[in-house]
Amino acid sequence: MSGGPLEGIRVIDLSSVVVGPVATQFLADYGADVIKVEPPEGDLLRKLGGSSPSGDLSAKFLHFNRNKRSVVLDLKTEPAREALRGLCSKADVVVVNMRGGALERAGLSAEALRADHPRLIHCWLAGFGQSGRYADKPAYDTIIQGASGVSGAMERLHGEPCYAPVLMADHTVGLIAVQMILMALYRREKTGLGDAIQVPMFENMAAFMLTEHMALRSFDPPLGGTGDPRILDPRNRPLPTRDGHICLSANTDAQTFAFFDAIGKPEMKADPRFCSVAARFENVQAYFEFRLGALRERTTAEWLDIFDRASVPAMPYHTLETLLDDPHLRDVGLLERVAHPSEGAIWNIGLPNRLASGARHDYLPPPRRGEHTHEVLAQAGLDADAIARLCTLNRLDASDRN
Amino acid sequence: MSGGPLEGIRVIDLSSVVVGPVATQFLADYGADVIKVEPPEGDLLRKLGGSSPSGDLSAKFLHFNRNKRSVVLDLKTEPAREALRGLCSKADVVVVNMRGGALERAGLSAEALRADHPRLIHCWLAGFGQSGRYADKPAYDTIIQGASGVSGAMERLHGEPCYAPVLMADHTVGLIAVQMILMALYRREKTGLGDAIQVPMFENMAAFMLTEHMALRSFDPPLGGTGDPRILDPRNRPLPTRDGHICLSANTDAQTFAFFDAIGKPEMKADPRFCSVAARFENVQAYFEFRLGALRERTTAEWLDIFDRASVPAMPYHTLETLLDDPHLRDVGLLERVAHPSEGAIWNIGLPNRLASGARHDYLPPPRRGEHTHEVLAQAGLDADAIARLCTLNRLDASDRN
Numbered sequence: 079m080s081g082g083p084l085e086g087i088r089v090i091d092l093s094s095v096v097v098g099p100v101a102t103q104f105l106a107d108y109g110a111d112v113i114k115v116e117p118p119e120g121d122l123l124r125k126l127g128g129s130s131p132s133g134d135l136s137a138k139f140l141h142f143n144r145n146k147r148s149v150v151l152d153l154k155t156e157p158a159r160e161a162l163r164g165l166c167s168k169a170d171v172v173v174v175n176m177r178g179g180a181l182e183r184a185g186l187s188a189e190a191l192r193a194d195h196p197r198l199i200h201c202w203l204a205g206f207g208q209s210g211r212y213a214d215k216p217a218y219d220t221i222i223q224g225a226s227g228v229s230g231a232m233e234r235l236h237g238e239p240c241y242a243p244v245l246m247a248d249h250t251v252g253l254i255a256v257q258m259i260l261m262a263l264y265r266r267e268k269t270g271l272g273d274a275i276q277v278p279m280f281e282n283m284a285a286f287m288l289t290e291h292m293a294l295r296s297f298d299p300p301l302g303g304t305g306d307p308r309i310l311d312p313r314n315r316p317l318p319t320r321d322g323h324i325c326l327s328a329n330t331d332a333q334t335f336a337f338f339d340a341i342g343k344p345e346m347k348a349d350p351r352f353c354s355v356a357a358r359f360e361n362v363q364a365y366f367e368f369r370l371g372a373l374r375e376r377t378t379a380e381w382l383d384i385f386d387r388a389s390v391p392a393m394p395y396h397t398l399e400t401l402l403d404d405p406h407l408r409d410v411g412l413l414e415r416v417a418h419p420s421e422g423a424i425w426n427i428g429l430p431n432r433l434a435s436g437a438r439h440d441y442l443p444p445p446r447r448g449e450h451t452h453e454v455l456a457q458a459g460l461d462a463d464a465i466a467r468l469c470t471l472n473r474l475d476a477s478d479r480n
Numbered sequence: 481m482s483g484g485p486l487e488g489i490r491v492i493d494l495s496s497v498v499v500g501p502v503a504t505q506f507l508a509d510y511g512a513d514v515i516k517v518e519p520p521e522g523d524l525l526r527k528l529g530g531s532s533p534s535g536d537l538s539a540k541f542l543h544f545n546r547n548k549r550s551v552v553l554d555l556k557t558e559p560a561r562e563a564l565r566g567l568c569s570k571a572d573v574v575v576v577n578m579r580g581g582a583l584e585r586a587g588l589s590a591e592a593l594r595a596d597h598p599r600l601i602h603c604w605l606a607g608f609g610q611s612g613r614y615a616d617k618p619a620y621d622t623i624i625q626g627a628s629g630v631s632g633a634m635e636r637l638h639g640e641p642c643y644a645p646v647l648m649a650d651h652t653v654g655l656i657a658v659q660m661i662l663m664a665l666y667r668r669e670k671t672g673l674g675d676a677i678q679v680p681m682f683e684n685m686a687a688f689m690l691t692e693h694m695a696l697r698s699f700d701p702p703l704g705g706t707g708d709p710r711i712l713d714p715r716n717r718p719l720p721t722r723d724g725h726i727c728l729s730a731n732t733d734a735q736t737f738a739f740f741d742a743i744g745k746p747e748m749k750a751d752p753r754f755c756s757v758a759a760r761f762e763n764v765q766a767y768f769e770f771r772l773g774a775l776r777e778r779t780t781a782e783w784l785d786i787f788d789r790a791s792v793p794a795m796p797y798h799t800l801e802t803l804l805d806d807p808h809l810r811d812v813g814l815l816e817r818v819a820h821p822s823e824g825a826i827w828n829i830g831l832p833n834r835l836a837s838g839a840r841h842d843y844l845p846p847p848r849r850g851e852h853t854h855e856v857l858a859q860a861g862l863d864a865d866a867i868a869r870l871c872t873l874n875r876l877d878a879s880d881r882n
Contacts (some may be wrong), residue, residue, distance in 0.1 A: 083664070083667040084663065125761070126710075126731060126761065128695055129696070129703060129704075129761075130699070130703070131699065131703075137696060137697075137699070138695075141690070141692075141694065141698070206808060207808075207834075209812050215793075215795070218729035219729070220727060221728065221729045221793055221794060222795070223727070224718045224725075224795060224797045224798070225727060225796060225797070225806075227798055227799075227803045228646075229718055229727070230798050230799040230802075230803060231646060234800065238717070239717060239718040240716075240717040240718070241711075242644055243633035243636060243711055243712055244688075244693075245692060245711065249692070250655070253656060254655060254833070256659045257662060258833055260666055261485050261486065261510060261835075262485070262837070264485065264662055264669060267666060267670060269837075273835055274834075274835075274836040275833065275836075276833060277832075278832055278833070281814055281832035282832045284806070284809055287646065289544060289651075290647060290651070291646075292539060292543065292804070292829070293530055293540075294530065294531070294539060295539075295804060296542055297532070297824065297825070297826055298825040298827060301531060301533075303801065304800040304803075305800055306529070307530075309647065310645055314622070314642075314643060315631070315640070315642040323626075323641050325623040325625070327618075327620035327621070327622050329524065329528060355524070356527055359528065389618075391617075391618040391619070392623060393623040393627040394626075395627070395631060395641055396628070396632050397629075397632040398632040398689070398693050398706040399632075399705065399706050400632075401628065401629045401686060401689070401706075402694070402706070404627075405613060406608060406609075406614040407612070409613050410611050412683055412686060413690075415700060422699065423699070424698055424699055425697070425698050427694070430609070430686075431680070431684070433660065433663075433664065433675055433676075434590070435664070435675050
């Protein structure tokens with residue numbers, strides 16, 4: 079038994095790449111038995127996420143697929159589809175991220191799977207809501223970023239449309255899907271009934287961006303245009319110091335006045351442009367411009383010390399490389415060196431959150447492609463011959479069979 | 481009754497600005513009774529989020545606080561603290577985002593609140609894990625972005641450290657907090673026991689960034705440096721067309737080859753740099769460079785039509801302004817014009833997700849400061865005199881008293 083709040087929950091995960099695996103990763107980390115169903119060639123992320131010792135478990139794949147079991151099924155064949163339906167019939171949650179037509183054709187729609195299994199929670203990570211004109215379009219992280227305003231916000235900041243430097247649409251919508259699944263699990267405990275969930279990426283990211291940036295167009299008639307001027311101001315950035323950059327946040331009057339005092343400019347507190355939250359909002363460009371030039375005389379370490387003593391919120395700036403050496407992350411043990419059966423030693427990213435009731439006890443290394451095909455199908459009641467026939471259909475060679 | 485899967489759940493929300501309100505917004509949207517406890521001056525976001533007709537309900541505040549009730553309590557006074565403890569003793573969930581010391585002093589730690597109320601779920605949105613050296617530091621969105629690698633990734637993309645053009649740390653960690661709360665609610669149905677949850681912003685964002693960008697340093701010995709070269713490449717952006725930009729995603733061989741065919745360059749399919757997922761990963765700069773110049777001859781509409789027919793995933797690029805006019809978002813009715821008692825007509829951002837079991841039936845407009853103080857305290861059993869005394873302590877004037 080895995081331990082953790084979701085112990086005893088079985089998830090059949092038919093998703094691939096990032097949005098679905100993010101969602102099922104959370105469920106797996108807290109104790110669910112997540113069975114990742116892959117096509118014979120494997121999840122695209124195994125290679126798309128970069129090189130690896132075996133060539134089949136990229137770093138990004140590792141970080142989104144631990145604590146899961148991998149089953150290879152070639153869903154182009156009927157025996158594989160039948161085996162899959164068998165797995166789904168004993169599952170608590172099924173996660174899919176194909177398009178509507180493909181879902182229907184494969185017999186994997188909520189209607190098909192829940193007809194005889196009303197306790198099942200079916201979570202469909204769709205690209206787009208089914209009542210809109212984009213319903214059947216394909217969706218991927220970058221095109222959702224570009225269509226939902228992420229790139230629009232980047233353009234306001236940088237002058238040219240570009241994407242955020244993370245898989246922001248995939249990663250964010252994956253987190254949102256977890257909420258929907260957990261809410262359905264909660265409700266099932268009360269009512270005995272499962273649910274059919276649709277999580278469209280485009281609408282979720284549009285809503286995410288609009289909560290932040292609909293701004294003055296939220297009122298009718300509008301009080302102005304879109305965009306939060308504080309967040310879209312290019313002067314709002316880590317501040318240059320004598321030897322690098324420092325990150326500073328001074329929003330309330332108390333913090334801002336402490337900042338003015340700490341840098342030896344107490345007279346700024348009386349400046350009508352900067353003397354209140356509303357005044358600084360109105361004069362945000364001047365305020366940010368001032369901050370940008372204010373800290374060049376001392377080192378980052380000196381300023382951190384000064385701001386700590388003055389209760390001005392500040393932190394060191396980290397590159398992606400220096401982040402790995404952050405002393406606080408070492409204190410809390412975020413990165414854990416573990417042995418992987420095929421990839422040698424890898425760094426697992428531990429769970430950031432603490433729950434008095436605990437997470438799972440064991441750790442399953444990210445699975446090799448089809449590593450648990452035999453085990454899972456045998457547990458599902460298939461006999462050795464049936465499993466052998468499926469593996470032949472899967473075109474798995476002996477080395478893939480574990 | 482509100483309807484929705486979380487009907488009957490009462491949440492006392494002591495958080496402010498964004499990270500906590502994001503979390504409780506989700507709970508409220510699905511039927512929980514969220515009581516937002518504000519200091520006499522109100523949540524900072526009421527003004528920090530921009531101007532509004534009343535001056536006290538900025539657009540950003542509106543979008544993160546609908547379906548909640550607002551109670552003003554001046555927690556510097558003992559009668560207010562006592563009233564708050566009374567509210568917490570009847571709650572299912574308490575959400576806090578102050579620092580550890582302040583939490584202890586106010587008697588709002590998990591230990592204090594759960595001692596006589598083991599069914600309570602206490603969710604603490606901390607800045608940092610308590611076993612690390614940053615435990616007592618203050619945390620805000622920008623400084624967490626700067627410290628956790630968000631700005632580091634932006635620097636790799638743009639050459640200079642800057643922040644993402646959204647409250648990425650607040651918004652993302654708020655979504656993660658919802659997961660933890662819902663998981664605890666699920667488990668409570670099974671065991672009868674609540675939970676104590678700690679959600680540190682810094683570790684969560686560091687983990688978010690490292691899953692994407694630890695990359696070749698995930699292996700020990702490392703196979704290379706940090707950073708996903710596909711995502712951090714500045715050439716990976718919406719592609720210029722004759723009259724604007726288009727967003728394109730072609731990752732699999734099938735999509736990429738269809739793209740080469742669609743633009744009249746079938747010979748590219750045989751180019752050894754571009755003929756497989758692994759080859760394009762190795763030659764990602766050349767591949768992106770090629771794409772960037774490939775679409776300048778036709779308009780966005782022409783390319784969208786061509787790519788639709790060729791099954792190449794593509795979408796129009798939206799600015800923050802044009803996003804509001806997207807026809808699919810109109811089809812699905814994402815934006816709903818509603819009347820607000822103090823702000824006139826406002827645009828509510830509807831729920832993107834569908835759940836067969838439904839969301840809440842009613843809609844509560846984002847509350848005026850302290851709008852429900854009388855109502856909530858009376859429901860909690862306080863008599864008219866006690867409520868009047870608290871309101872005097874709160875320094876609420878008559879117009880604030882609803």
